[in-house]
Amino acid sequence: MYVLFPGRHHLLTRFQADYLARFADATIVWAVTSANHENTKRNPVPYHRREAAVERLSAQTGLRSLVVPIFDTAPTNAFAEVTLKTVAVATGLELTPADTVVACSTPEVAALYEKLGFEIALVEAETDPAPERPWDVLLRLAGGDETWRELAHPATIDVFERYRLVEQVRAAVNDPLVGDEGGLTTTRDYRTYVEAFADAAERKWSAVKSHVRPGRIVDIGCGAGSLLELADREPALHESDLIGVEVARHLFQECVHKKAQGVFQNANVYFYQRNVLGGAIFADRSVDTTLTFALTHEIWSYGQQRESLRQFVKRIHDHTAPGGVWINSDVCGPDDPHREVLLKLTTVDGDNPAEPRRDLGTEEHVQAYVASLSTRAKLDQFAVDFAFPFRFEPVGEDVVRIELGAAMDFLTRKDYVDNWLSETHEQFCGLSFADWRELLAEAGFELDPASAAIRNDWVIDNRIAPVASLSELDGRELDWPTTHLLTVARRPRNG
Template identity: 55%
Template sequence: MVTAFQVAYLGDLLAGKVVDTAGEPVTCAPDARVVWALTSATHSGTRRNPVPAHRREAMVETVTTRAGLPSLVVPVADVPPSPRFAHTVLATCELVLGEALTPAETVVACSTPDVAALYAAEGFRIAAVEAGDPRDPVRPWDVLERMVAGDDAWRALAHPDAVAFYERYRLDEHVRLVHTDPTVQDDGDLTETRDYTTYTAAFDDASDRKWAQVAPHVRPGRVVDLGCAAGGLLERAAKDPRLAESDLYGVDVSRHLVAEAEHRRAQGVFANPNVFFAQRNLLLGPVFPDRSVDTTTTIALTHEISSYGRGRDDLELLAARIFAHTRPGGVWINSDVLGPADPERVVDLVLDGDAAVPPRDLSGLPRAEAAAHVAALSPAARLVQFARDFPALSGAAVEVEWVEVGQVRSVARTPLRTAMEYLYTRDYTDSWLSECHERFCDMTGDDWRALLEGVGFELEPGSGPWRNDWFVENRLRVGAALRDPVTGAPVEWPDTHVLTVARRPLAPVATAG
C-alpha cells in the first residue's frame, strides 16, 4: 500500500523540508529521485505479502507518476531475517540500477527502527517517515488491516491513486481473502513444519501412477487440478494427445508449491502451452465461473482440507463449490486415502520393538533433528510418540492399551481407526509434526457417497473404496500386523483408498407439451 502521508512526506523530503533522525536538514539535489526497494518481490499471496510484486510495482509507478514524484522501483527477492538485510537491498539496487547508492548521496526513508538501524550501521542518514512525526500517522500495514476489518477509513488514508488501483484490480477483495483464510499460515502454507523437497519428490514419484488412474475419466476442455503441488499430474496431462486442445489449470494453496510449478513452466516442462497456475483457496470463494470446468481432479487433497479446516463441513463446502463450477456432464475425480468401514472395531496392532520408550517433545527441535529422532524409533516406540503428537496436533483422540508379550510391550489394543491413522502416518518422518496434523480416516466409502450425492453429483460405475495391496505389503505390513483381540486370528487389512468419479448430471431436455 502507498499512503497519502507517504507521498506528501517524500515530496517534502525532496523539497528540503525534512530533517533526519539526528535533527539535521536533508537537502536534495534538483534531479534527486526516490528509489522504492520493493522487498519480498518473490513472495506473494500471504498475510505477510498479500499483493504480488508486479501489482505493487505498477501501483508505485501509477501513484508516483500522477503525484509528480520522480521514482525508480527495484524488486528485491524475499530473504530470511538477517543482519545483512540492508546490504542485500543495496546490492540489489546496484545490480538493477547500474550504480551504487552510497551514504554520500543517499538518505534512507524508513519508519521501522530495527531496519533503519541496519542502514545506519552502513553509514546512511535516516529520514524516519511516520516514526518521526508527532501525529503518529498510520503505517501502510495499518491501512491494510483496516481494509481487512471492513473499515472504510482506509480509503482516506491511502493515496487516492492507490485506492483507484486497488479497486481496478479488486485487490481489496484479494487482500481480505488472504488475511481471513483460517487454514493457512502467515507465509502462505498449511503448515510451517513440512519439508517441501521431500513432499514434492513424493508427489512427482507417484504422478505416473496417479495419472494412469485418473486419465480414463478425464473430460477434455477446461481441466483443473486442485491441490496441484508442483504440477506433476499436469505435466502428464500436458502430454496426453486427447488434451492437446484443452486448457490445464493447477491450483494450490501453498505459495512454495505454486512457485515451483511456475518455475517448471518457465523451464519448458509442460508440453501443452496452455498450462496455468494460481495460488487460491477454493473454500474462500469460487475460483472459476459456474458451469465452466469440464474436469476437476483432487489427488491426496481432501484429507488435508478436512484436517486443517472444519472437518466434514469443509469437505461439503468443497463439494458444493466444485459442483457449482462443473459443466453439466463434467466430472470431479477424487483419489485419496480412506478410513476403514468399521472404524470403531477394536483390534490388536502387533508391532516390532518395545513401547517402553517415553515420548519426546519435538516441537522446539530443528526439523532434521526431529526427523532423525522419529526415524530411529522402532514401530512400537514410534506409536508411543504418535500417541503424544497426533492428538495434540490433529485434535483426534488416540486410544491405546498396551499388552505385554513376555517382558516386551509390543501389542497395542486400539480401535481400527487409530491403528490405520498411525500406520498411514508413521513413515513420514521428514515432516513428522506436519503429518501428525493430518487425519487420514475422517471419511469412509459410505461417507463419500452420501456427501457427493448430497450436493447433486451422480457416481460413475467403479467409484468407491479399494485396497492398495502394494501399499499394504510394502508399507502397512512392515513391522506390523492386525490381530483379533479375542481369537488372535489375523484381521484382514481394510480398504486403504477411495476413487470417486462424480458426474454433474446433464440438464433435463425441455419437451413441448
C-alpha cells in the same frame, strides 16, 4: 540526491506521499521487498501491482522514483547490504551514506542501515502521535473497514479498484487455512513432497485418464504440476485448457518455472495460486473435469473437518459443467473406524524410551529422533503429536487395544519421519468410503461405477505387515482394511 525507501509497499498512504514531498529534489528509490511473494497473508499483493501503484503515486505527486524488486531471503543481518547490492545491479546506482538518506520506520531494519553510516528518516515513527502505518491500513481493508480509503493514497485506491485487489487482499489475509507465507504448514519439506508426487504421477494418471472429459481441465492442489505434464502429452487433450490451482507458494512457483522453461507444449496451460475454500475460482458450470489427488484429507485436517469438506464438494459441484466429472483420489478410512481391535507392534526395530518426547515442536532434529524409535515407541510419540486425539490401552509389552481408525492413521503415517510434524497434523482416516458416498450425493453428484475403496497392498506388504498385525479382541487375526479411494463423481446433464 537519493532517498532509499525499503518496504513491502503493498499499500501506499497519504501520509507517505506528504512525507516524501519534503525530498522533492531527490530521487526516491523504492526497494520493494518480498517482491517474489504474492497471495499470502504476509504478502497479499503481487509485485507488479505494487510497482504500478508506486509509479502512479509518483506521477500524481511529481516525485522522481525508481522501483526495484527485492526478492525474499532467509533472515540475515546483511539485509541492508543485500538490498543495496540489488539496487546497484538493477539500476547501476551505488547508494552511499554521502548521497542517500534511508526512509524507514521499522527500528530493526533502520538499525542495519545506521550501522553502515546512513542517515535515517523515520517516516511515521518521527511523528507524534504516529499515523497509521501502511500495514495497519491494509488490515482495516481486510477487516471490511471502509475508512481505509481515507488513509490510503489515491494511487493505491485506483490500482486496487481497477485490478479487483480489495477482494484478493481480503481473501488472502483472512484465509482460515493458509499461513503467513502461503502454505498449509510451516514444517513441510516441499522438496521431498514434490519428489514423492512426481514419482507417483504416472501411476495416478494411468488410473484416471480414461475418465477425463476434454475441455476445461482443472487440477486443484496440482503440486508442482506433474499430473498436468502428463495430461499435456495426451493427443486427445491437445485442444483442452489445462489449469493448475495450488495454494502453497513453493509449489506454485515451481509450476510457473516449468511453464517458463517450456515444459508444456499446450499453449493453454495456466496456473493460479489460490485456496479454493477462500471463494469461487471458476464460474458456475464452466469446468469439464476437476482432478484432486491427495488433497481432500488436507482440507479435512486443516479446516473444520466435514464442514470444510462439505463446502469444498459444493464448490466443485457448482463449477462443474452438466455432464462434467470430478475425479478424486486420496486416502480413506476403514468402514468401521471406531471398532476396537488389538494392534501388535514390534519393539526390536529401534529405541524404546520410557516416555515420548513432548517438545518435538522445538526440536531441530525431529527426523533423526523419530527414525530412531521402534514401531511401538513411534505409536507413543504419534499419540503426543497427532492433532486428532485418540486413546489406546497397553495390554502387553507390544500389544495395544485401540480403535481401528486410529490404528490405521498411525500405521499409514509412521514412516513419514522427514515430515513428521506436518504429517501428524493431518488425519487420513477421517472419512470412510460410505461417508464419501453420502457427501457426494448431498452435493448433487452421481457416483460412477468405477468408484471404489482401495487397499494399497504395496504399503501393507512393505511398510505395515512386517512390523504390525491386527486381531479381534478375542485374538482372531484381522485382515488389513481400506487405505485409499478413487471417486469418479459426475454432475447430471440435467443437474
